[in-house]
Amino acid sequence: MFSGIQPSGALHLGNLLGSNLRWVTEQDRTDAVFCVVDLHALTIPKAPGEIGAASLELATRLFAVGLDPDKCVFFIQSTVPQHAELAWIMQTVTAFGELSRMTQFKEKRGQAESGDGFVSAGLFTYPALMAADILLYDTTEVPVGDDQGQHVELTRDAAGRFNSRYGDTFVLPKATLPQAGARVMDLQSPTNKMSKSADTEAGIIYLSDSPATITKKFKRAVTDSETDVRFDVANKPGVSNLLSILGAATGRTPEDAATGIERYGDLKVATAEAVVELLAPIQARVAELEADPGEVRRNLALGTERATARAADVMDRVWDRLGTLRP
Template sequence: MVTTERLYSGMQPSADSLQAGNYIGALLPWRRMQAEYDAFFSVVDLHAITVPQDPAELREKTRRTAAQYIAAGIEPSKSTLYVQSHVKAHTELAWILSTITGFGEAGRMTQFKDKSQRFGESATSVGLFTYPVLMAADILLYQTDVVPVGDDQKQHVELTRDLAERFNARFGKTFVVPKPVIAAEAARIYDLQNPTSKMSKSAESHAGVLWLLDDVSVTAKKIMRAVTDSDGVVRYDREAKPGVANLMTIYGALTGSTHAAIEDEFAGRGYGDFKKAVRDAVVAEFEPVRAKALELLDDPAELDRVLAVNAGKAEEVAERTLTDVRDRIGLLRRG
């Protein structure tokens, strides 16, 4: 049953295909949550341009990401699914919030520190520095109650809460102060070849990444070649058996089985049988999603129409918030 509470979340269009970690860690929970909340889901393309992008590729990746949202069960008739840059209020509110954000608190954001150290000062943009302020605008525009995020984004939601409370204290009650919902450990998916690192589009090798839009034969081979250990026992132990634990997490997420049930199911059976079961579960889950996404991408005009309709719905909510913000901070209305 849908509550009156509002939910907001989004992902960057930073790859041609989403991967298993995106699907299990974000899309599956989103699909459940859209039945419980007034849900807003965005393809956050403005966040993607904090690092260099090829323009044509960015447009294509944005469509492909939106198509995969829909194919995975995010229904535009139930949720407001739109492209971030289609709602101009995001950037205007981000600028306003940046004027109440301390330079020091923005500089303390862990992701910025990590990326700026990795890329070097000359390759680090001001946009990357203010990324968390734009994320705060994304959330606060929609008077969001609940924000599902991973551990790596929790700090950004805490900054959002701080900015909402600061604005409310200075200018009067304007924003809902959102609550983060942190993804469970069970939703964290690791690289099949390096199971101590999260599965990621930025992995040095894609041999351990399960892409949602890969051909099923490629997906099947990657699972059968996944790193395990010499123990031969299907048992969940994240520290001692990271490869097996990762495959158990994937299998459990797609079948609804607990770790204990998986251990019982494969007691006395080798890793070969276990990997085949994981393979079959992943292929059964991914193939209809892949087929639907490719079907949507075959008609980009219709996909663009759906996104435009939803952007209009998002814009109505966002503009109400932004009008209130402008009035409260003293900006003169246009006559």
């Protein structure tokens, strides 16, 4: 399987419970390739050095969460040049119309236009790079969210088109719906997903937040004017969000998490305590890795070496099928 994550800022509880912990489980189940997709991050203008610093911070936290370089291949995308190489090939077998129909492009274009107005060509063609990311490792399964199925279908279409023109080269991947992680909502706006783009950080629990900060944010979490503690997303989104978080942090269902809790104040305290306990070993490991950043870099270098070997084999196959003149 292949999965990537952009270095777009500090990890929060939604990232952890929604996908990061699932990566840790997947590395024990299958041949897993994970990647910090820093080339994708370049589609939006960044200050010099910003992406590198964000990539190192993200990698540090993912290792702290539990990614093991002995169990998975984990690396920074730009350190394996075959990603950019195959991305160009994928652009030649991807239609303009296919790219223009990508829902995420329409959304991100709107965001860019509402900002500085600059919409890069890379923002338009990034699904071709995403296809390259997937195909370079003979990926059979790609875990996707609700908004990413389109990209896997485009990857399958482009790979199938290449195979038809030049002979069997690529494995056609399948989109898989991962086992549902907790859907963590904003503590101040519980009908919206927890996101770094929120208007206020009061509703976001960052993995780096102190126990005192975590407790304060949960105590101020929005609930409702009723008094009964029950899991009912439609009618009690705030309470249901707290129960989802409490359940995920303690290995229970939201319904089971509600057992024995009668007051909202008690629910907030219990949820805060569970999250503090969940994050404590992660924060301790982050501190160790930040004290020795060489360990993170060594582990990433190992991932780059292993990824490059696999990607080079696939690119040799691609160039052989294309029949271009090689040295």
